[in-house]
Amino acid sequence: MKYNEIKNYLNGKFVSGMGEKYDVYAPINGEIIGEFKAATKAQLDEVVAKAKAAQESWAGLTAKSRSKVIYKYRELLMKYREELSVVNCEENGKSMEEAYAGVDKAIELTEFACSIPQLISGKTQDVSKGVNCKEERRPLGVVASITPFNFPVMVPHWTVPNAIALGNAIILKPSELTPISAMKMAELWEEAGLPEGIFNVVNGGKEIVEGICDNKDIVAVSFVGSTPVAEIVHKRGSANSKRVLALGGAKNHIVVMPDANKDAGSRDIISSAFGMSGQRCMAVSVMIGVGSIDEVYGEVVAKAKNMVPGVDLPPVISEAAIKKIEDYLDYAQENGAEIVVDGRKVKTDEGYFIGPSIIDWGNSKKMSSEEIFGPVLEIRSANTIAEAAAIQNESPYGNAAAIFTQNGRFVDEAIREFQAGMLGVNIGVPVPREPFSFGGIKDSKFGYGDITGVSSIDFWTNLIKITTKWNPEHKVDWMS
Structure with a gap:
């Protein structure tokens, strides 16, 4: 096997799972190119707890400080474009042309994440004499992204760079059919200098998806996959008071x-x-x-x-x-x-x-x-x-x-x-480009908002409003 054991990436370390064994097949010839053991729910819960502690420090940095890591990660995507494309081709079956396009789109998505400090500068206004209101964006905490087999490089970049740039720690659960690209992403984030615990990869199937939906310390979940599963994830995550955006199928x-x-x-x-x-x-x-x-x-x-x-x-x-x-x-x-x-x-x-x-x-x-x-x-x-x-x-x-x-x-x-x-x-695939957002309606999406572009900022943050009064006078007008 070319890739032998494919590991989880938990709190800055590549770790074997302790659950069910999965084989990874190359669609081009049906041969096994790798294998992994799924993480257990206990392993998931442990990494979430550590991610929660790491996120507090990460969120304490300024957006511009965090963006330095995002810029470095973008450079590494460009440096390893060929290697990532080959992996994409081997585990998914894409042609190399399609694989290159997937990596190039991941680079474009990361470039948008680099621009986030300029997009979240917030509004401020004097609303009365001596009274000021302002807005600021604050991260949610520990979040999760569950991604499909068809774009093992591109789709994780719909969510991961933005969530990280906005100050969150994230758990990525890739498709069990295409887990190798996620492992390569972990290597690049580590090389980019991302602190331990901010990006994690947890491999597995249904048990891990359910664990993500149920874990009380994961406060938001994005999902991309089939409509039946998207609806289940939305219902289960929402029932556990999570913010959920689940994208389903299409015709x-x-x-x-x-x-x-x-x-x-x-x-x-x-x-x-x-x-x-x-x-x-x-x-x-x-x-x-x-x-x-x-x-x-x-x-x-x-x-x-x-x-x-x-x-x-x-x-x-x-x-x-x-x-x-x-x-x-x-x-x-x-x-x-x-x-x-x-x-x-x-x-x-x-x-x-x-x-x-x-x-x-x-x-x-x-x-x-x-x-x-x-x-x-x-x-x-x-x-x-x-x-x-x-x-x-x-x-x-x-x-x-x-x-x-x-x-x-x-x-x-x-x-x-x-x-x-x-x-x-007069366009066959009308996918919006950044900063415009990707998202459907009806049974193609469960939850509110879009998963990429400017709309994604709403999903991965809380909008905080701060009102300040320095006016010592009483009742200058009704607002004071």
Whole structure:
């Protein structure tokens, strides 16, 4: 095994877990590349207690002092970009191009964290004669971030740098499928000079997630993963009086108008649907054609048919993921859909590869609302933008929606009707860039606020208001 034992990072030390043993597989060939023992609830509770003590000292530093460590960490991300990308590729199955992009996005997210001292300077105002009010941001304490397999480098950087820059100590629980990147992050934080106990990695499965939700000294929890688990984490954490922001799944829609640019539109739709083999919560799952879109439709189908697993498509994460995709294609066939491109026909014997699939439902309403999370694009037809928007609105999810057109009036109507937190015009993956925040609506998010950008500052801090009176006179006005 290349990585042998993957350890937890607890209070500045790499420590073996004392719980269940997990194997880590390389999706590209199905081979075991590492193993780890999960931390126990007792180990979690112990590290939280130590993190609580460490956080008090960390919070006592000025934001500018803390930012020096964040700047150094950013430098190390750049220095070890190649190594992190290779790990990302090996444990997740991404192509190297996608792995580089994930690390580059992590660097951008860390750069935002570097700017936090300027963003939390606070407001101050003389509200009456001799009376001043001001605001300041104070950290919460010990917080936790539970992250998924699909972006083992990028998604932890949605939360970790911001939470640390704002004065918190954080417990990272990475996916048990991709724990190696988190161990590398721990090495970089240590090299950057972060004090012991401020960043911790606790590996494990359900028991650790439950332990995080239940531990009274963890005051806030972020989660990114499937909707069913996001809802459970939100309910359990909230029941224990925690601040919880849990991001779930998605089934994103792109509306294509007859005037859509054939080349740019088909390229973006293919990239959105099949990039990372569809394993991202911002991938397009459904293309809705309004009227005749034969040119874009034909280009999308032709491009998909020419995609080769292992060349144009990385593997999916596991055998279970392949089974879910195959089961859904069976469901579509049984319910009258046309399988225009069948990824099952190009499945490989080695690794977790499966080809792209395109399912044409026409006007049928039997398309499932289930998130497939694989290289599957479903096609629906509509006569008007209103009909297309109604199809999008029926989805229980609300991460992203987009329209492809050259007509501003079409854009206005679609944007007004879409029900999603992140909307796009002629863009297949409408992810906001910093300082704008990432977050959906409906069943794509449980809790209030967004997980990145300026909105994240609200989540990781308390807003403190201070009123000061130096006026010795009595009743100068009603405020004094």
